[in-house]
Amino acid sequence: MQINKIWTISIAAFLILAGGCKKDKFTEITGVCPLVTSTNPTDLATNVPNTQIITASFNEAMKSESINSSSFTISGSSQISGTISYDETNATASFAPNVKLAPNTTYTAKISASVRDLMGSALQADYVWSFSTGDSLMPMVIATDPANNAVGVPLNKTITATFNMPMDSSTIDDTTFIVRNGATAIAGSVSYNGVTASFKPISQLAANTVYTATITNSAKNKAGTAMAANHVWTFTTGTTVAPTVTSTDPADNATGVFINKVIQANFSMPMDAATVNNATFMLKQGANPITGTVTYNGTTASFTPSVNLALGGTYTATITTGTKNPSGTPLANEYEWTFTTGNVVAPIVNSTDPANNATGVTVNKTISATFNMAMDALTINSTTFTLKQGTTNIAGLVSYSGSTATFNPTSNLSSGSTYTATITTGAKNTTGTPLANDYVWSFTTQNPAGPGVVNLKSVEPFGIMAGVGVSNNAGFSIINDMDVGISPGIRSSVTGFPPGIVVNGAIYASDDANPPGIAATLTQAKQDLTDAYLFAEGATTPAPAIVSGDIGGTTLAPGIYKSTSTLLIQSGDLTLDAQGDPNATWIFQVASGFTTVGGAGGNVILTGGAQAKNIFWQTGSSATIGDFTVFQGTILALTSIAMNSGATANGRMLVQNGSVVLTNTNIINKP
Incomplete structure (x- = not known):
C-alpha cells in the first residue's frame, strides 16, 4: 500500500505538469507554457x-x-x-x-x-x-536637440523638440515640456515656433550631469489630437559654454524691412570666421535660397543679398550649428528668424574715402561717405557720423553737400593708428527713410614720418644721466619731473644741489644705500643708454640725409640726418617741421662734437606738431648747449654735455662716460 500511494502521487504530479500544454501538436517537454x-x-x-x-x-x-x-x-x-x-x-x-x-x-x-x-x-x-x-495622423516628436543619450551637451543649451505637424501652441508650456535633473524640475521658459518647441533654462545647466526631458501626451495638434504617449529622452552635459546668437537685424518677425537690407546676426563671443560662410548663414524665401555674400567682423555675421529682396516678401534667415568659436565649440542651437520686407528702397553708402581697410592714410585726412541718393542734411551730424580710435571718440566737424557727408577731425590723426568710421541708421534721405544698416569702415594712417622713436627703456625717467660727475656750477638750476643719476660715479661726484633742485624727482648715485637695489637699477639704465646710443648711431631707415657744418637757419622734415664730423646750430634757429604728424621723429647722427651758439641764433624751434620727445641727438664726443639756447630733444653723448648760462632744454642730457655740467641757472623739462 505504501508503494501504491507514492506512485499515485507521482502520476498526479506528471499530469499537472504536462496537462497545461496538451493542446499543442508538438512533443512536450515539461515546463512553463508561453503566453x-x-x-x-x-x-x-x-x-x-x-x-x-x-x-x-x-x-x-x-x-x-x-x-x-x-x-x-x-x-x-x-x-x-x-x-x-x-x-x-x-x-x-x-x-x-x-x-x-x-x-x-x-x-x-x-x-x-x-x-x-x-x-x-x-x-x-x-x-x-x-x-x-484615429481620424488623422497623430502628433509625435520626430527629432530632439540634444538627441537621446547625447553627451558633452553645452551648459547653455536650449533644448528643442520637433513635431511631425503643427501643434496647438497653447498646449506647449512648462506643464507639457519638462526638463529634470533626477526628480528635480529645471526652471525655464518654453516657447513654440513652426513645428518646434523650445525649453530655455533660466540658469546654466550643471556640468557633467544627466538630464531627462519630457514632452507629455497633453501636447496636442491644432485639431485637438493629443500625442499617443509621453516622449522622453535623456542627455548628459559637458563642461563648455557654447556661443549663441544674441541679436539680429532685422529682428525676428520684423516687418517693413528694406529690400536692400543687409541681414546681420550678433554672437555672444568671437567666432571662427572660417566657419561663418554661405553654408552656415543662409537666407530663404519659402524654399528658395537667396544668393548673397557672407562676411564676419568682430562678433557680427552679415549676409548681403546679391540683388534687392522682393517687395512684401517673407524671408527666413538661419545660422546653423556649423558656426563655431575659435576653440571649436559649435553654436548651442541652430538659430532661425523671419522678417517681411516693405516696399521702400533705403539709402545706402556707395563709397567712402578712405576706402574700407585702406592703409597709409594721411594724418590730416578728411573722411567722407557718398550716398546713393540725396539725404536730409539735418540728419547728417556728429551723432550719425562718428570716428573712433579704439573706443575713443575723435572730435571733428561734420558737414553734408550734394550726396556726400564729410568728417573733418579737429586735429590731425595719430600716425600708424587704426580708426573706425560709422554712419548710423539715424541718417535719412529727404523723404525720411533711414539708412538700411549702420555703415562701418576702418582705415589705418600712415606710419610716423622719420625713423621711429629711440627706445630709452629704463633710462627714460632720467633728465640727467652721467658716468663720472654731475655739477651745477652756479645759480638755481631746475630739473622738472625727472630724476638725476650717476653710474659708476658716486654721490660725492654730484655737486651744486642745492642750490640746484630736482622737482618731482630724485638724485641717485651708484653708492647709495637707499632705495635698495639702486646700484643695479643705475647699471641697467646705463646699459639701456648705451643700447639707445648704438641704435641711434646705426639707424638707416629712412636713408640718412648728409649734413655738415652749420644747420642753423634751416627747416628739416622728419628723418635721419648724418654728420661725419661736427655739427653746429649757429647762423639762425633750426626749425623741425612735423608736417602735421605729432608722431614724427628725428635722429641726428653726429660723429664728433655738437654745439649750439645760443641766444637769437641757435635755438631749436618745433612746428607742424613736432614734439621734443621724438627728437634724438646722438653725439660721438661732447655736446655744448650755448648761452640762453632753447633746446629740444634728448642728447645721447659719448663723452660729456655742458649747458651754458641760461640754456633751457625740453629733453634729456644723457652721457655714457663723462659728466654733465650745468653752468648757471639751467632748466631741463620733461619732453
Missing part, C-alpha cells in the same frame, strides 16, 4: 497613430525563428506587409508596417499558436487583438 502578457496597442485601443509599431510581449523567452510573417500578422481590409523582429532581452516581438496605417481603420493583430518557447512549447491558442487608428 502573450501585453500588447501595444492594447486590445480595443483607439486613436492609434498611423506610424505605430505593433508589439507583443511574452512571459518567457521565445524561439526567434518561430516569430515570422506567418505567425505574426496584421490585417485591416487586407493583410498588410511589414518587418518583424524579436527582442530577446525583453521577450518582445515587433511588427513595423512598411507603409503608414490608414486613418479611421480597425486592424486585427494575431500571434498564431505556431510560436514556440525555447523548450519547444507552443502558444496554447492564437492570440488575437484589435485596435483602431
Whole structure:
C-alpha cells in the first residue's frame, strides 16, 4: 500500500505538469507554457497613430525563428506587409508596417499558436487583438536637440523638440515640456515656433550631469489630437559654454524691412570666421535660397543679398550649428528668424574715402561717405557720423553737400593708428527713410614720418644721466619731473644741489644705500643708454640725409640726418617741421662734437606738431648747449654735455662716460 500511494502521487504530479500544454501538436517537454502578457496597442485601443509599431510581449523567452510573417500578422481590409523582429532581452516581438496605417481603420493583430518557447512549447491558442487608428495622423516628436543619450551637451543649451505637424501652441508650456535633473524640475521658459518647441533654462545647466526631458501626451495638434504617449529622452552635459546668437537685424518677425537690407546676426563671443560662410548663414524665401555674400567682423555675421529682396516678401534667415568659436565649440542651437520686407528702397553708402581697410592714410585726412541718393542734411551730424580710435571718440566737424557727408577731425590723426568710421541708421534721405544698416569702415594712417622713436627703456625717467660727475656750477638750476643719476660715479661726484633742485624727482648715485637695489637699477639704465646710443648711431631707415657744418637757419622734415664730423646750430634757429604728424621723429647722427651758439641764433624751434620727445641727438664726443639756447630733444653723448648760462632744454642730457655740467641757472623739462 505504501508503494501504491507514492506512485499515485507521482502520476498526479506528471499530469499537472504536462496537462497545461496538451493542446499543442508538438512533443512536450515539461515546463512553463508561453503566453502573450501585453500588447501595444492594447486590445480595443483607439486613436492609434498611423506610424505605430505593433508589439507583443511574452512571459518567457521565445524561439526567434518561430516569430515570422506567418505567425505574426496584421490585417485591416487586407493583410498588410511589414518587418518583424524579436527582442530577446525583453521577450518582445515587433511588427513595423512598411507603409503608414490608414486613418479611421480597425486592424486585427494575431500571434498564431505556431510560436514556440525555447523548450519547444507552443502558444496554447492564437492570440488575437484589435485596435483602431484615429481620424488623422497623430502628433509625435520626430527629432530632439540634444538627441537621446547625447553627451558633452553645452551648459547653455536650449533644448528643442520637433513635431511631425503643427501643434496647438497653447498646449506647449512648462506643464507639457519638462526638463529634470533626477526628480528635480529645471526652471525655464518654453516657447513654440513652426513645428518646434523650445525649453530655455533660466540658469546654466550643471556640468557633467544627466538630464531627462519630457514632452507629455497633453501636447496636442491644432485639431485637438493629443500625442499617443509621453516622449522622453535623456542627455548628459559637458563642461563648455557654447556661443549663441544674441541679436539680429532685422529682428525676428520684423516687418517693413528694406529690400536692400543687409541681414546681420550678433554672437555672444568671437567666432571662427572660417566657419561663418554661405553654408552656415543662409537666407530663404519659402524654399528658395537667396544668393548673397557672407562676411564676419568682430562678433557680427552679415549676409548681403546679391540683388534687392522682393517687395512684401517673407524671408527666413538661419545660422546653423556649423558656426563655431575659435576653440571649436559649435553654436548651442541652430538659430532661425523671419522678417517681411516693405516696399521702400533705403539709402545706402556707395563709397567712402578712405576706402574700407585702406592703409597709409594721411594724418590730416578728411573722411567722407557718398550716398546713393540725396539725404536730409539735418540728419547728417556728429551723432550719425562718428570716428573712433579704439573706443575713443575723435572730435571733428561734420558737414553734408550734394550726396556726400564729410568728417573733418579737429586735429590731425595719430600716425600708424587704426580708426573706425560709422554712419548710423539715424541718417535719412529727404523723404525720411533711414539708412538700411549702420555703415562701418576702418582705415589705418600712415606710419610716423622719420625713423621711429629711440627706445630709452629704463633710462627714460632720467633728465640727467652721467658716468663720472654731475655739477651745477652756479645759480638755481631746475630739473622738472625727472630724476638725476650717476653710474659708476658716486654721490660725492654730484655737486651744486642745492642750490640746484630736482622737482618731482630724485638724485641717485651708484653708492647709495637707499632705495635698495639702486646700484643695479643705475647699471641697467646705463646699459639701456648705451643700447639707445648704438641704435641711434646705426639707424638707416629712412636713408640718412648728409649734413655738415652749420644747420642753423634751416627747416628739416622728419628723418635721419648724418654728420661725419661736427655739427653746429649757429647762423639762425633750426626749425623741425612735423608736417602735421605729432608722431614724427628725428635722429641726428653726429660723429664728433655738437654745439649750439645760443641766444637769437641757435635755438631749436618745433612746428607742424613736432614734439621734443621724438627728437634724438646722438653725439660721438661732447655736446655744448650755448648761452640762453632753447633746446629740444634728448642728447645721447659719448663723452660729456655742458649747458651754458641760461640754456633751457625740453629733453634729456644723457652721457655714457663723462659728466654733465650745468653752468648757471639751467632748466631741463620733461619732453
